[in-house]
Amino acid sequence: MRELGINVEETAIMSAVSPVIAILMPPLAGMIADKIGNFRVLLAAFSVVGGASALLLLLVPVGRITLTFPDKVVLGLSCPSNSSPILSLYQEYPCTSPNPDKLLDTEVRLESCGFACQAVLSENYTSQIMITQSYEIQIYDIQNNSTLTYTYTLGEDDIHVPEPISKSRNHKTLKNNERFLTSIRKLSKNSYYFPTKSMYNFSCDIGGGSAFNCALGSREQFQGFNRMKNPWKAGVKLQDIEHDDFEENRLLYSVEYLTSKNITQATCLANSQLNNKHISVTIPLNLNDSKVRHLDLGSCSQRCIATAPRSQFCSNAKTVIELDMALTFWTYLCVRVFVGIVSGTSFAMFEGAVIAILREHKADYGLQRIYATIGRDDKFAYFRMDDRLR
Numbered sequence: 001m002r003e004l005g006i007n008v009e010e011t012a013i014m015s016a017v018s019p020v021i022a023i024l025m026p027p028l029a030g031m032i033a034d035k036i037g038n039f040r041v042l043l044a045a046f047s048v049v050g051g052a053s054a055l056l057l058l059l060v061p062v063g064r065i066t067l068t069f070p071d072k073v074v075l076g077l078s079c080p081s082n083s084s085p086i087l088s089l090y091q092e093y094p095c096t097s098p099n100p101d102k103l104l105d106t107e108v109r110l111e112s113c114g115f116a117c118q119a120v121l122s123e124n125y126t127s128q129i130m131i132t133q134s135y136e137i138q139i140y141d142i143q144n145n146s147t148l149t150y151t152y153t154l155g156e157d158d159i160h161v162p163e164p165i166s167k168s169r170n171h172k173t174l175k176n177n178e179r180f181l182t183s184i185r186k187l188s189k190n191s192y193y194f195p196t197k198s199m200y201n202f203s204c205d206i207g208g209g210s211a212f213n214c215a216l217g218s219r220e221q222f223q224g225f226n227r228m229k230n231p232w233k234a235g236v237k238l239q240d241i242e243h244d245d246f247e248e249n250r251l252l253y254s255v256e257y258l259t260s261k262n263i264t265q266a267t268c269l270a271n272s273q274l275n276n277k278h279i280s281v282t283i284p285l286n287l288n289d290s291k292v293r294h295l296d297l298g299s300c301s302q303r304c305i306a307t308a309p310r311s312q313f314c315s316n317a318k319t320v321i322e323l324d325m326a327l328t329f330w331t332y333l334c335v336r337v338f339v340g341i342v343s344g345t346s347f348a349m350f351e352g353a354v355i356a357i358l359r360e361h362k363a364d365y366g367l368q369r370i371y372a373t374i375g376r377d378d379k380f381a382y383f384r385m386d387d388r389l390r
Contacts, residue, residue, distance in 0.1 A: 004328055005064025005170045005320075014333050018340045025341040026348035039356075043349045050342040056335045063328030065165060065321045068173040069093045073313050075108070075253075076116065076187045077202060077304040079216045081270035085202075085255040087236055087306065089313060090188045093174065095251065097238060098315035103256060106312040107231040110202055111180035113216065114195040116187050116303035117281050124287060125295060129192055130184060131159050132283050137196060137300075140278040150196065158182040167323060180305050188250050193303060194281050200271075202304045203227045204258060212258060216302040217271040233259050251313075271302065 001011050032042065073095070076088040087108070089095060115137060121129070132154070139148045160177040177183050180195065187193045203225035204214040215222050236253040255266050279300040285293055310317070358365050 001332070003170050004060055004062055004332060005066075005323075005325070006328065006332065007064075010329055014336055017333065018337050021337050021341060023344075025345045029345040029349065030352075039349070039353070043346070043353060046342060046346045046349060050339070050346045053335070053339045053342050056338070057332075060332045060335060061324065061328055062167055062170050063323055063325040064170065065167070065323065066171045066318055067093075067165070067321060068171070068318050069310060069314070069316070070174055070176045071310055072176060072307045073310045074176055074185070075306045075308060076191075076193070077110070077306045078116075078301070079202065079214055079268035081268055083268055084266040085214055085268055086239070087234075087253040087255060087308075088187065089251040089253065090186065090191075092186070094316060094319055095310075095314035096316045097251065097313065101238070104236050104253075104312050106234060106236065106308050108234045109231040109307050110227075111305045111307055112195045112197070113199070113201055113302070113304040114193055115279055115281065115300040116191050116193050117297035117300040118191050119297050119299070120190050121295075125285075128285050128287065128295065129283055130186075131161075132184070133159070134284065135184070135194060136282040137194065138280050138282060139274075140280070141276065142278060143276045150199070152182075152194070152196070154182060154184075160185070165321070176307075180307075185305075187303070192281075192297065193305065194300075195305070200302070201227045211267065213267050213269050214258075215269040215271060216304065217273060221271065221273055222269070253313075274302070 001014070006014075029042070029046070070093070073089055074092075076090070078086045078088065080086065134151065134153045137150045137152070139150075141147070158179050160179065160183050163172075163175075165172055177185060181197060182195060184195075185193050200216060200218050202214065202216055203222060204212050205222075205225050213225075215225065235256040235258075237256055239252045239254040257266065278298070281297040281300055283295045283297070285295055354368070355365060358368065
């Protein structure tokens, strides 16, 4: 019952109903045996049906599936100028914040950096983005009227296809896409992340004092800034819940300190290298029903990907998905009652057969029951005979 997703209350109902119905069948079977006049045939028939009826349990569908979430959450890291670094948590898996007003002291691991592009797209275009094997990042310099193009090619392992949830198993452990340096991923419902490998990194000038500056950019631009070593301690606090088209929420956390709690002020510096530059991502399409051959995503900005322990950000480690619980409950109850009726009748008839054999051999029934009680492992021990009767 546990494997089918049946809970304690439903188990109690089945355990209460099954014995009541099973009690009524043995006397009825005895009456039928007397009418037929062939006890052995009826006993053999009930034994065969009892064994076959147990196989009906394989036909009962799973009613509830327990999903265990990954032990890490994937965070988007942005660094808006003159503001604190921001960690955004897209709720791909449901996340319940344990203490919204509490400062979280957690470990953060920087995984990769790239660009995040905003676009409201149809399901067909979204699926094309997630399975594409190449994309181009174009940085257009408005002032000089020039364009730099970077082409990235993905392998088959870089295309993340979530494993389907099997309806024949009651439990599944979900996994994150661990290919942070190469895989495209969604950061929100309408935001897509494209890694750029080592084009730039997240770095800070952590040193003495109570303040630090951070930036998303190249090391040459920010002299004296050091790339954050993995993992790094961070104090984060829930800042806002951003509504994405009023359907899905994204949790935004501000980074209050890094590495040391003595640092009480965080400020992001602007990346001047991207001033007067427009960033877009071009993706080839393979849709037969579309005249568009390349999808251009604008409104792209610098973004990094980080991971952190899920237990620090989310209080829920599991969730339960209900399929057709009514079908599971009634199907299992019917099979369980039927098996109980047949098996209970068979045991009662076996008991009668034992008494008949003992009477034929003029043996002591009470003595057999004593031996059975001393040596039994289960209910079938009632039918054990001593060496004299064997």
